[in-house]
Amino acid sequence: MTQKIAILGASGYTGAELVRLIATHPGMEIVALSADRKAGQSMAEVFPFLRHLDLPRLQKIDEIDFSGVDLAFCALPHATTQVVVSALPRDLKIVDLSADFRLRDVAEYEKWYGQPHTAPDLQAEAVYGLTEFYRDEIRTARLVAGTGCNAATGQFALRPLIEAGVIDLDRILIDLKAGVSGAGRSLKENLLHAELSGGTHSYSAGGKHRHLGEFDQEFSAIAGRPVRVQFTPHLLPMNRGILASVYVEGDPARIHETLAARYADERFIEVLPFGAAPSTRDIAGSNFCHIGVLGDRIAGRALVVAVLDNLTKGSSGQAIQNANLMLGLDEAAGLMLAPVFP
Structure with a gap:
């Protein structure tokens, strides 16, 4: 049976990526698409690259009849989702791509996002959407919170x-490079071609990036004690992709063996041979994550490099992977597209 899908916020990059992937999904059909300022337009008008698809017109969320919808993807701005999801039918399955339900502690949400959480009851039921580590919880969840793309890579x-x-938990450094689509589709002066092209810069440096909240939450839970990583993201003049260079202290060979063993049965995560480094060009447009481990000339130190596409494995692909589990479908359905090269 084909599952009926709504995409809320379909006029953004992650919304368009959801449409692109679901277009060839064997078990999903898009029955509703929403947008705010672009309501009434066709997806062909908003995204000409999708003009070959027969899609419903964009409409306001309150115009959608959810009685025939099995699952809704929320690709809406931070803070907006809390209000929208609160008003949706309580039996509707939801995969949220925003940050609104990622942090279990609402006080942490307020700390990192600068405003109180308005739906703590929904936060209590949300499941963190890092698929490879939360499969059992995701299968039975009604509301799944997609991770941050940088947070997923790290x-x-x-x-x-x-x-x-x-590894030494007190000496972890994440140096991350991200493509510009991770900043969303809204017009921003610093993302103009003339100001971005030809250079690169760090942003939210000095422990200010919001995805640190996810690192703190997840790493501390695993370790059973506080773990605080040093994290600096950089914006590169490319459309897609994330490359995280993670510097750790430990035996490089054992680190490689640990990662290779953990991901041996994962369809979307590839651990490269020891000493090989991955590239963002090898995962563009795909739901794959490549990981490489290299030793250092200084004994006891290692470099772990992880790459993924921020719009696919870091967001919309991950969202579909989670939705597949929630709907009882093959986890990889619609997601085995090969990367785009060159």
Whole structure:
């Protein structure tokens, strides 16, 4: 039976990515698409690259009849989702791509996002959406909170190492490079081509980036004590992709063995041979994450490099992976597209 899907916030990058992936999904059909300022338009008008698809017109959320919808993806701005989800039918399955339900402690949400959480009852039922580590909870969840794309990349590199106790938990440094689509589709002066192209810069540096809340929450829970990583993201003049260089202290060979063993049966995570480093060009447009481990000339130190596409594995692909589990479908359905190259 085909599952009926609504996408709320379909006029943004992650909304368009959801449409692109679901277009060839064997078990999903898009029956409703929402947008705010672009309500009434067709997806072909908003995203010409989707003009070949027969899609419903964009409409306001309050115009959608959810009685025939099995699952809704919420690709809405932070804070907006809390209000929207609170008004949706309580039996509707929801995968949220915003930050609104990622942090279990509402006080932590207020700390990192600068405003009180308005739906603590929903937060209590939300399941963190890092699929490879929360499968059992996701299968039975009604509301799944997608991870931050930077947070997902760092966690794929580090979670197994923290679980296995093979690295020094007090000396972890994440140096991350991200493509510009991670900043969303809204017009921003610093993202103009003339100001972004030809250079790069760090942002939210000095322990200010919001995804640190996810790192703190997840790594501390695994370790059973506070774990605080040093994290600096950088914006690169490319459309898609994240590359995280993670510097750790531990035996490089054992680190590689730990990651290879943990991900041996994962369809979307590839651990490269020891000494090989991945590239964002190898995962563009796909739901794959590649991880490499390299030793250092200084004994006892290692570099773990993780790459993924921020719009796919870091957001919309992850969302579909979670939705597949929630709907009883094959977890990889609609997601085995090969990366785009060159």
